Amino acid sequence: MKKSKEKKRVVILGSTGSIGRSALQVLNNFKDRFTVFGLSAHKNYDLMKYQIREFKPEFVVLTREETYKELKKEFSTKRVKIEFGIENIKHMVSLPEVDIVINAIVGSAGLLPSFATLNAGKTLALANKESLVMAGELLSNLAKKKNREILPVDSEHSAIKQCLLAGKKKEVNKLILTASGGPFYLDKKIDFSRITVSQALRHPTWGMGRKITVDSATLINKGLELIEAHWLFEIPSAKIKIMIHPQSVVHSMVEYMDGSIIAQMSKPDMKLPLQYALLYPERVGTDNCFLDLSKVKALTFLKPDFRKFPGLKLCYFALELGGTAPCVLNAANEVAVESFLNKKLSFDKIPLLVRKILSSHKVKQNPDLNDIISVDRWAKDESINLIRRIGR
Numbered sequence: 001m002k003k004s005k006e007k008k009r010v011v012i013l014g015s016t017g018s019i020g021r022s023a024l025q026v027l028n029n030f031k032d033r034f035t036v037f038g039l040s041a042h043k044n045y046d047l048m049k050y051q052i053r054e055f056k057p058e059f060v061v062l063t064r065e066e067t068y069k070e071l072k073k074e075f076s077t078k079r080v081k082i083e084f085g086i087e088n089i090k091h092m093v094s095l096p097e098v099d100i101v102i103n104a105i106v107g108s109a110g111l112l113p114s115f116a117t118l119n120a121g122k123t124l125a126l127a128n129k130e131s132l133v134m135a136g137e138l139l140s141n142l143a144k145k146k147n148r149e150i151l152p153v154d155s156e157h158s159a160i161k162q163c164l165l166a167g168k169k170k171e172v173n174k175l176i177l178t179a180s181g182g183p184f185y186l187d188k189k190i191d192f193s194r195i196t197v198s199q200a201l202r203h204p205t206w207g208m209g210r211k212i213t214v215d216s217a218t219l220i221n222k223g224l225e226l227i228e229a230h231w232l233f234e235i236p237s238a239k240i241k242i243m244i245h246p247q248s249v250v251h252s253m254v255e256y257m258d259g260s261i262i263a264q265m266s267k268p269d270m271k272l273p274l275q276y277a278l279l280y281p282e283r284v285g286t287d288n289c290f291l292d293l294s295k296v297k298a299l300t301f302l303k304p305d306f307r308k309f310p311g312l313k314l315c316y317f318a319l320e321l322g323g324t325a326p327c328v329l330n331a332a333n334e335v336a337v338e339s340f341l342n343k344k345l346s347f348d349k350i351p352l353l354v355r356k357i358l359s360s361h362k363v364k365q366n367p368d369l370n371d372i373i374s375v376d377r378w379a380k381d382e383s384i385n386l387i388r389r390i391g392r
């Protein structure tokens, strides 16, 4: 008789976010394969309260003190352990009970949890692309040292991982990352200095968190994904092309040396890449993600407009500079996006600010983790000061 497989215990960091919620839905579809061991969130008290009741994790960490105190009070008589702060996230992911960590924290706050996960020798399913942008070389070296693969959750990288199964690495000509283009790509008349927060948050094809939605509108998200792809697949930036594909049906492609292009297509739904990462290398049937090709009227591909979207070019530039440059780009962008969302910076100034901060930075090659942390802090402080000086 076939022995039933032991359930894998999963931690979801950022479980209250868009990816975190999708991840919980996927785990719910595979209750026979996974249990939710731990969750983390920042400030969403109501949703975390619901998730604790619904998914019964053993360990929960909050990174905002007020939310932590309220939840601790609420669950004081219950079995769940509720803790506060980044040190406890690091502790939770390192516990021997944990098999897989899905890092779906947004922004640079995801960096140390990614390191802690790999350091503890756990499988890292990575949505937090900012970790790889900030410290790609360090993280990929650590994964190799620990004999662990970083499993991409980003749909483009999941697509590339699947397309790479069609040939050998030495046969790859280029990776082709597709981008929806966001809400403004096809709009010829739009005045970037007048774009409002609600316009920028109206993504045409994907429903996502606020930061990544703004990053998609500036195309900086695609630039961050370029850096992510470089480190995940060890491919130089010259061999990574970006194509605007407004329908978001082809999630990315690999071109081989004989001219064949292999594409991965599906509905734009993050549950599929999450499932692929969680079950990798297995494919398991589901009923949630089927694409009806007869309803896809056209698939179009356009070259990116670097003049209209200068942030994308900056990402290629930062990757070429190497060392601490991508970390600076990421930090400046994070502050710029936050300021745009808080109506302290206009949309057109996001790439401008990133360029200014990047150009005032003296790049350090081969940084260690402490260098990365201090450069991240420096770039954020500089960005905040610059925004105060220049205003909206």
Ligand SMILES: NC(=O)c1ccc[n+]([C@@H]2O[C@H](COP(=O)([O-])OP(=O)(O)OC[C@H]3O[C@@H](n4cnc5c(N)ncnc54)[C@H](OP(=O)(O)O)[C@@H]3O)[C@@H](O)[C@H]2O)c1
Binding pocket: 013, 014, 015, 016, 017, 018, 019, 020, 040, 041, 042, 043, 044, 045, 063, 103, 104, 105, 106, 107, 109, 127, 128, 129, 130, 153, 154, 155, 206, 207, 208, 209, 210, 211, 212, 270
């Ligand atoms: N959304 C997508 O479809 C998508 C696709 C590909 C990749 N990604 C990547 O996945 C990551 C998450 O994106 P998202 O769209 O899910 O973001 P989101 O909806 O904004 O969720 C972010 C999560 O991170 C938590 N968080 C916020 N600030 C934190 C901090 N300082 N420390 C610890 N946790 C913090 C939030 O907690 P609270 O809600 O409690 O504040 C929430 O659980 C990003 O790196 C993004 O680029 C997202």
